[in-house]
Amino acid sequence: MTRIEITEKHSSNNKRDAPGEQEVIRCRKLVARIFGLEKTVKKLERDVGFLETELEDLGDSVDKGTVVDLIHEIVPTLINEKSKSSPDLSDSSEESDSVEIIEVREQKVVPYKQRRKARPKSKNCEKAGSQLRDIFLAKCSDETLRKKMERSEKVYKLFNSIGKEKISRIKSIPPGFILNLTKDEKDYVMAEILKRKVC
Numbered sequence: 001m002t003r004i005e006i007t008e009k010h011s012s013n014n015k016r017d018a019p020g021e022q023e024v025i026r027c028r029k030l031v032a033r034i035f036g037l038e039k040t041v042k043k044l045e046r047d048v049g050f051l052e053t054e055l056e057d058l059g060d061s062v063d064k065g066t067v068v069d070l071i072h073e074i075v076p077t078l079i080n081e082k083s084k085s086s087p088d089l090s091d092s093s094e095e096s097d098s099v100e101i102i103e104v105r106e107q108k109v110v111p112y113k114q115r116r117k118a119r120p121k122s123k124n125c126e127k128a129g130s131q132l133r134d135i136f137l138a139k140c141s142d143e144t145l146r147k148k149m150e151r152s153e154k155v156y157k158l159f160n161s162i163g164k165e166k167i168s169r170i171k172s173i174p175p176g177f178i179l180n181l182t183k184d185e186k187d188y189v190m191a192e193i194l195k196r197k198v199c
Helices: 003-061 064-085 091-099 112-118 123-139 142-162 164-170 175-179 183-198
Strands: none
Touching (some): 142 175
């Protein structure tokens, strides 16, 4: 074979293989696009699930009366703006819009996060709290509770007698330290404070 025939064979093979290679490349691109779309679909499904849970939370916390009141407030203003923007309407329609009275209950609009905090705790939380209370109270005798009450009353009297301006100085002392003072130490502190007040 001559050189020309060999190059013709190679060139003819390339011509035949070129559509096959292009088809393979096209298929690979389609497969990559499909995988990319599948990832996008999964991400969108996650986002939709998240938004659905948020919507359920919002649905629980939204006061329907407030929404209706807000609609009653907004609609007349939109009607007035629309009538002002269109000059072909008669003056009588503008007057009737302004004369129309809509009763709106005044309610404070509470942000979503505050409503969520104000929502009552679930029964599981309440049950756990009551169980902890029962366990704690079972471990504490009446005498211990009485002593704790006396101690807290003395601490209250101490802070009450000190005054608000001087409490800022005491803030550097941890409350646990003050609560763990013995009776003699508390009496000493109270006596010193009373001496300084008298002087």
